Amino acid sequence: MKKKKKLYEGKAKILYETDVANVMIQEFKDDATAFNGKKTGRIKNKGYVNNQVSAHLFRFLSGYYIDTHFIDVLSENTMAVKRLDMIPVEVVVRNVAAGSLLKRSDYKEGEELKVPLVEYFLKDDAKGDPMLTPEEIIEQSLCTEKDLRMMKNLAIKINAVLKLFFSRRNIKLVDFKLEFGWDEEGKIVLGDEISPDTCRFWEEGSGEKLDKDRFRFDLGDVEKAYEEIRRRVFLEETAEA
Ligand code: TMP
Helix, strand or coil, X not given: CCEEEEEEECXXXXXXXXXXXXXXXXXXXXXXXXXXCCEEEECCCHHHHHHHHHHHHHHHHHCCCCCECEEEEEECCEEEEECCEECCEEEXXXXXXXXXXXXXXXXXXXXXXXXXXXXXXXXXXXHCCCEECHHHHHXXXXXXXHHHHHHHHHHHHHHHHHHHHHHCCCEEEEEEEECEEECCCCCEEECCCCCCCCEEEEECCCCCECCCHHHHCCCCCHXXXXXXXXXXXXXXXXXXX
């Protein structure tokens, strides 16, 4: 497969067209941004970690009949993915209170939520990714009611699968963000990435943060945390047979 022209460059990834119809190359960068691009930097080996971790998690999810855009790993920091028409909504699932939820509630950081919360944000940097209600998503024709129901059900299922996956590796899945798109048949498919950039991971017990919050809040040992997540994700799955 040949890499062709650049289709899109975001803050952490680049998408390239290929000579194969409906197949793209997703390249993960070491560049890091936070707070809507206000903080910028680089995390050594982040592209490698996020590519490998995303690939493994996408493969794992497909074992649970969850459709993802992942096709194959091509190199340390690239993967072949299915071309999707992306829905400009970030779907966030939370198990534990952290991050922006703390600003909108009286929860204390680390409080377990009674049920997973699903939230929606408009993917629009210029507008600062504002929160959206389900009604606003439909009203703005970002997707249909049926698509939204599908995304919510998938997000809840993905949460259940990943929560167990990480708890077996002594990691608490605090919250994470997903992005979906339509494939060429109009089916809703999970796209983007699942990595320490897009999830909050806390070590069980110590509560140590092993994700992008280390970069956001200058907690130090950022590369070490990303590498630790990669190592845990690839631990043998003895209990999962
Ligand atoms: P939040 O608490 O800042 O709303 O973030 C919730 C989750 O979503 C957290 O795991 C980080 C992830 N996230 C992204 O992947 N991209 C973003 O732009 C933001 C704001 C959060």
